[in-house]
Amino acid sequence: MSTPDSRRTTRPRAQYEAPQRRGVTGPIVAIGAIIFLIAAGVVVYQYYQKVTSITVSATTANFVRVDDRTLNVEVDVNRDDVDVASYCIVTAMNYDKAEIGRREFVIEPGGNKVQRFKVDIPTRDLPVAAKVYGCATEMPSYLKP
Incomplete structure (x- = not known):
């Protein structure tokens, strides 16, 4: 007699699961955020210099x-x-x-x-x-x- 477990054939998991993709979206967003923060910091610094230099x-x-x-x-x-x-x-x-x-x-x-x-x-x-x-x-x- 066969049990339900014994009727299963083992197949590689790759046939049933979608392949995992290593995306570049996360790193691109992180780099973009860092560039944005640096640019914003430069703008704020220049504005501060301009405002404080008024004599x-x-x-x-x-x-x-x-x-x-x-x-x-x-x-x-x-x-x-x-x-x-x-x-x-x-x-x-x-x-x-x-x-x-x-x-x-x-x-x-x-x-x-x-x-x-x-x-x-x-x-x-x-x-x-x-x-x-x-x-x-x-x-x-x-x-x-």
């Missing part, structure tokens, strides 16, 4: 329309090092918030850490607002004495 900044204190083509702007400039010359750019805008005039002005070495400057901006349209575009200590060649 001069400005804010618009007031502005008055002199006439239809001129805007007078008062700008408060804050400098970390008053011994370094710097410059700022202010812009005039129309009702559509489009830039219609721009003026650069130089802050000579010396003076207080916070100073107020009055700047007239010639415009090509009716000025209604002003804003500070930015400031820097690296003077462009056309502003150097």
Whole structure:
């Protein structure tokens, strides 16, 4: 008499199971994640360097329309090092918030850490607002004495 176990024929397992594949998806994802983290770290570091290196900044204190083509702007400039010359750019805008005039002005070495400057901006349209575009200590060649 045969038992159910004795009727079985032994066949290699390979016929019944799918072959195991060694995929490269896992290592590729890991390498991609590492590259992404390194790139993100570089971007964060550069942003931090840029933000902490700002040594001069400005804010618009007031502005008055002199006439239809001129805007007078008062700008408060804050400098970390008053011994370094710097410059700022202010812009005039129309009702559509489009830039219609721009003026650069130089802050000579010396003076207080916070100073107020009055700047007239010639415009090509009716000025209604002003804003500070930015400031820097690296003077462009056309502003150097």
